[in-house]
Amino acid sequence: MSLDPALLDANAEPASLNARDLSLGYGRTSVIERLSLDVPSHQVTAIVGPNGCGKSTLLAGLCRLHKATHGAVVLDGRDIARLPTRQVAQRLALLPQDASAPDGLTVEELIRFGRQPHQGPLRQWSEHDQRIVEAALAAADLQALADRPLESMSGGQRQRAWIAMAIAQATPLLLLDEPTSALDLGHQIEVFELIRDLAAAGKTVVMVVHDISSACRYADHLVAMHDGRIVAEGPPAEVVNSALIERLYGVKCELLRDPHSGTPIIAGVRRR
């Protein structure tokens, strides 16, 4: 699958995203304490860890949905909390886990909303917008379903439509919260391959992934979290070992190599 270069013209200047000494919490409960992270450009970063480790909270912090109690998230060298939200939306697209759309909306109408940050009350449509919407439809392989209402589609198709909306934002950064949860194996692979294509075309992707084997297989950079802290970070083949798995999930396991990609595979999982 080839991507229309129009989807990437906002990428002319590469974006940078960093967390500096970042603390996040809910009320008085602190979830993340003094965390620092540099998101590598043009790569796929996967955040993994057990339930409640703060990985979704970190992602929400990185995309300004969650306000920092200390420190800052820095986008292109500036504090994301001080940037106008619309300007952020031109640099950073996100797909939350709880995304829900109004009734009756068709796939193409959904994707068109991705152009919103680039439009205005008197700039509601351009040939460029149209080209990007069509390119996003093609990238997610949804041309045949463009006029279908979202609620009539399968979970996998719907998830692809949401990703296509984020793609249509034409941002250099793309943040996804568990993009493959609730998808079957075939649809998971489809979504992950699409994410790889986007990174190959120059996008920087950060995603929260539940399944560590998928994270190893499709991410360039792995961020392993436990109890609100980063416990390991780097290329999956270098950082994943059975000690890390035991620390993260409290289970023993063997590590194999994927015969196809050479990435780690978790096998023989058992209680300690």
Add this chain to the structure above:
Amino acid sequence: MKRSIPPGHWLLRSGSWSVLVDRRACLAGLTLSLALVVAGALSLASGSADIDAISAVRALFGVGEPMQVFLVRELRLERLLAGLFTGAALGIAGCLLQTLARNRLATPGVIGIDDGATAFAVASIVAVPTSLAPPALALIGAMTAAALAFGLAGGSGARGYRFIVVGIGVGAVFGALTNLMLARTDLDSANQAYPWTVGSLSARPWLAVQLLGIALLLAIPCAKGLNRALATLRFNDSVARGLGIDVARVRLLTLALTVLLTGLAVAVVGPVGLIALAAPEMARYLSGHRGVAVVNAGLAGALLMVCADWSGRTVLAPVEIPVGIVTAVIGGPYLLWILIRQPVRSTP
């Protein structure tokens, strides 16, 4: 599958400006406007001295018998304008609040704004001697009720249902206060306060009507300007914020518009809550799902109000049925019909 512009739209273009017009919503607006003109003419024509509709319209422009001109322009026009303005204000306010709370039940009447306005207006007549006129107090009451509901629900109202439940509670308290005041007062004061409790166009204060007209002139462009943000607000908050919408700011502006319009409308007509529930529903049904039909909700509200007032005056003439009672009798079943014939959907 190449197509030039989004399906179902017209594109208006001039230089770097481009505006998309939803065809179905546009046609719905035209239809509603036409119906409104006809209803308005009928309303002007009927009354103690019947005039035919065409003469009534001519009299409106100062043509025809002097007596008819006087009747139409001095007596009936005021009432028609009051109906048009209050209907439009309630329709728009209902549409805005439903979108804000992502719930079709969240109308100003349901969340207690009407009750607050009524309680304050009644209080000014029967309980507390005050120099402020009942309409001014109705506006203050509307603001108080909205501030209470919004504040107690925890600010921004991110959870639509919480806002509604709190609002129902606030409304119940104000409703009880109104009844308490009416029960403890003498018959004369209670009689005087009666129109404020049912909703009627017979005693509309002209200053309040004019104020409402000005407020509408300001509110419609504002609501139109918020339209795209409101359309995006139909997604959940995280999606809307990801698309660059300042959700908190849009919420506050929308709520402020809702309270202003509801408060001023109740100040003119009293609580005619059903308009705010039925008019946006009618506008949505006619306009389709693509956008938030704010203006069409206003047109539908004006149409419903004018028709309700007209039938209230003619059905049992010379006895007049207050418009609030007509809307309850006709609007209730109409709303049920709409809710039943559509698949159950919670979002507006």
